Amino acid sequence: MNCSDSSTDSSVTLRDFEEPLLSLAKGISGTEHMDAESFQVNVLSTCDIDPTNNNSAAQTNTNVVKIRSSFQDYQQLCDTFSQAYKLGQMNQAMAIANQAKGIKDALDEHFGDMRIDMGKNKAVQEQILQMQQKVEENQKQMMDMQHKMKENQKVMMKMQQQSLDRLVIIQNRVQAVLTQTYELHEYPIPRLFIILPKPMRLRDHLRKLFSNHFRLYFLCECGKHTEPDGCNSQHQVHLAKHEGYDIEQPTAFFNKYGPYILTLMEMFKYGITTAKVIVPTLSSLKLVEGVEAIKDNIDHTTKSIPSLVDEAIAFLESQLDNVSNIDAYSNPIKLGKTEAIEGADLRQLESYLRIKDEARVLGNLYRTVTTEGHVKWVCFDHYRETYKEVAMEQLRDIVAMNGGMFTDVIGKIEINITSRTLAKQFYDAMVKARWIQELDIALGWDATMDDLRKFSAAVTRAxxxxxxxDGTSLTGPVSDAVNRGRRYDPIIELMSNGRIQFLRIKNFAKFANRVSRFSATKAPQLHILWIDSDIDFVEKGSKSVIERILDNSPHLVELKLNQLSRRTFYKLMTRITPPFSLNYDPWKSVWRSEYINFTSRVADHHYPVRDSLLRALPRHRRKLRKLHLDGTSVDAWFSDIAKALATRQEFPMLEYFDLSLTAIPKSYIPWLATFISHPVQDPSESFSKARMSVKFKPLKRICLHSIQLEHENWVTVIGAIDFSSIEELYFDYSNFSLELFGILIRSMPENAGNNLAIPLKILNIEITGVRGQGDTFEYLAGCLRKKAPFVKINYTNF
Structure with a gap:
């Protein structure tokens, strides 16, 4: 055999298996550098061995073959190791590394044999030693990489868990938004919308025009409520077919709606499925089926919809991070805020949008009402599927024939019917259409009680x-004289049909005198009642009618009575017991479910009015839900109030307690602590069985505004709070301190019962001794969010 030929054909370089490791190491560290020296291993032939020992030469060649085979296996494992690492298959990579270690152990054994055989050949022995050293170095590098892989794996697992935690909280927030229900009077415009960046022109970049950078788009709220009978496909939330809106006053807009929009953007990206609503993930084509309508206003040529959504989310998160009283969304613990939107805020949304066509409804969406009475805004396609188009056309024609107005996008009709024949025709068409939610009707003929019954039945069926x-024309026909004292009963009975939420009774002459005492029944859905008709409250019958209506309207939040004087109001308030708390507005004569306001202005009024208020408070105590006490001179009225509010047991329905008072005498601290705590019913107490059966409602909101208390008094008050139900705590403008912040957190149990988190949503400690900075504050805030993950902390950061 020719030795030179043999050495040329059989050489193997370490670079063949070092380069994958080098690439892998660089991928892990990003900065480390490993030298890959070329080192040749010459396969030995018999000319390198002592010719007198042929057996030894044969054994040596056998070992060389084993080494070469091991090198080849080592090289393949390195390639496989590199591929597994790049694909993120960490478990497989670790298994391959263990196999490589086994090969290294085998090579060590072969090297030992070679050293024995090559004892007489120093040149070959030096090559073997160098080769062994190189394998040791490579093995050490692989072990280092294994260690780094394990560390990376821990980091990845931690990040994965954080992502899962974040996703759960996002899902909870989205669920809270989707399950929030609005009544008709609270929901004048669509509530689901997102923002997307629009293409920026050169002058926009130069000006950095904030408002031109984003555009608002509404979503169709389709779902179970829009699926026709027998429909096999599910209706899913999607973009409305509308070009969207530019945003006016963007800074104020994002400050007001930023958290809410971020929740909707995350819903748009990740999707959610509930019992009644399906929002597909962003990867689903159905979600962006309205993209054709908006593509001219987004940068769709260079960016995909997902990338635009990510850009919008990143922007919203950066906006929130820049606002001190809104928790950052980067930390999963801080994601717990349930950002819903109130009806009043929703009504203001339109003022921030640049609307070109005032006659069009926002987003080309149509208002619908579910069988539960909840409002949804859907696109025309889903609206058309839900309601019969032929019946709608017939209804439009009848309304037009009677000179009325039909606003189909919100399902509202305004009409004056002048005869019972036209009324029957209108009722039939209205019932068939099934789409009308608002009806403003004037009964333009002298309708009898039977006519009013037919009207009531049609309203219920529709x-x-x-x-x-409007009953302006109802003067009372002679033929209906027998029903004179109960003629308007069908109107009162409408309240109890299970659908009516808002009822306005206009211009019914002597209304209370023509309602029987048997007419008022339970009105389970009635929220707002306006009686713009003549009612003489001096008469006993009038007072009785109002009292029966209030007793049968457990969910009434607003009652408007026309032409009510201040004196009459106080007389009425002290004689009847409405099922809700009262707020008197002498200019509007409205009772609302807000607060009883004993402000210093009222309390310091002349004594007859003040005494009337104090007499009214005990009378309404059993149905009082919200109480606001506000004043400056504690001696002038606080002692009287404390006597009127002697025990919490006397106010079983109270849920909101607000107290704004600079100084509270120490003697009243036990009273305050007892009043804000959840009452403990003792059967030995002298309550009647009826009172003992009352289910007490715990407080949801406690506001101690501008309060200045001694430290030990603060501790007493904090210890009295029932954290199983409290949702809002306000200690703003008080001497509440960082130490008290810690005491408040320690007073909270680990959970609120049934393994549920504490329901606290708002903690307002603005303008107090707590500053929103420093390690101690951050630590305490983190502890609070562990116990109350949905809390939003409002604080002063300076």
């Missing part, structure tokens, strides 16, 4: 929820 009825 599922009207917002009704205004």
């Amino acid at each position: 599922n009207i929820i917002h009704l205004t009825v």
Whole structure:
């Protein structure tokens, strides 16, 4: 055999198996550098061995073959190791590394044999030693990489868990938004919308025009409520077919709606499925089926919809991070805020949008009402699927024939019917259409009680929820004289049909005198009642009618009575017991479910009015839900109030307690602590069985505004709070301190019962001794969010 030929054909370089490791190491560290020296291993032939020992030469060649085979296996494992690492298959990579270690152990054994055989050949022995050293170095490098892989794996697992935690909290927030229900009077415009960046022109970049950078798009709220009978496909939330809106006053807009929009953007990206609503993930084509309508206003040529959504989310998160009183969204613990939107805020949304066509409804969406009475805004396609188009056309024609107005996008009709024949024709068409939610109707003929019964039946069958009825023409026909004292009973009975939420009774002459005492029944859905008709409250019958209505309207939040004087109001308030708390507005004569306001202005009024208020408070105590006490001179009225509010047991329905007072005498601290705590019913107490059966509602909101208390008094008050139900705590403008912040957190249990988190949503400690900075504050805030993950902390950061 020719030795030189043999050495040329059989050489193997370490670079063949070092380069994958080098690439892998660089991928892990990003900065480390490993030298890959070329080192040749010459396969030995018999000319390198002592010719007198042929057996030894044969054994040596056998070992060389084994070494070469091991090198080849080592090289393949390195390639496989590199591929597994790049694909993120960490478990497989670790298994390959263990196999490589086994090969290294085998090579060590072969090297030992070679050293024995090559004892007489120093040149070959040096090559073997160098080769062994190189394998040791490579093995050490692989072990280092294994260690780094394990560390990376821990980091990845931690990040994965954080992502899962974040996703769960996002899902909870989205669920809270989707399950929030609005009544008709609270929901004048669509509530689901997102923002997307629009293409920036050169002058926009130069000006950095904030408002031109984003555009608002509404979503169609389709779902179970829009699926026709027998429909096999599910209706899913999607973009409305509308070009969207530019945003006016963007800074104020994002400050007001930023957290809410971020929740909707995350819903748009990740999707969610509930019992009644399906929002597909962003990867689903159905979600962006309205993209054709918006593509001219987004940068769709260079960016995909997902990338635009990510850009919008990143922007919103950066905006929130820049606002001190809104928790950053980067930390999963801080994601717990349930950012819903109130009806009043929703009504203001339109003022921030640049609307070109004032006659069009926002987003080309149509308002619908579910069988539960909840409002949804859907696109025309889903609206058309839900309601019969032929019946709608017939209804439009009848309304036009009677000179009325039909606003189909919100399902509202305004009409004056002048005869019972036309009324029957209108009722039939309205019932068939099934789409009308608001009806403003004038009964333009002298209708009898039987006519009013037919009207009431049609309104009920048509599922009207917002009704205004004008009885100007109802003077009382002679033929209906027998029903004179109960002629308007059908109007009162409408309240109990299970659908009516808003009822306005206009211009019904001597209304209370023509309602029987048997007419008022339970009105389970009635929220707002306006009686713009003559009612003489001096008469006993009038007072009795109002009292029966209030007793049968457990969910009434607003009652408007026309032409009510201040004196009459106080007389009425002290004689009847409405099922809700009262707020008197002498200019509007409205009772609302807000607060009883004993402000210093009222309390310091002349004594007859003040005494009337104090007499009214005990009378309404059993149905009082919200109480606001506000004043400056504690001696002038606080002692009287404390006597009127002697025990919490006397106010079983109270949920909101607000106290704004600079100084509270120490003697009243036990009273305050007892009043804000959840009452403990003792059967030995001298309550009647009826009172003992009352289910007490715990407080949801406690506001101690501008309070200045001694430290030990603060501790007493904090210890009295029932954290199983409290949702809002306000200690703003008080001497509440960082130490008290810690005491407050320690007073909270680990959970609120049934393994549920504490329901606290708002903690307002603005303008107090707590500053929103420093390690101690951050630590305490983190502890609070562990116990109350949905809390939003409002604080002063300076």
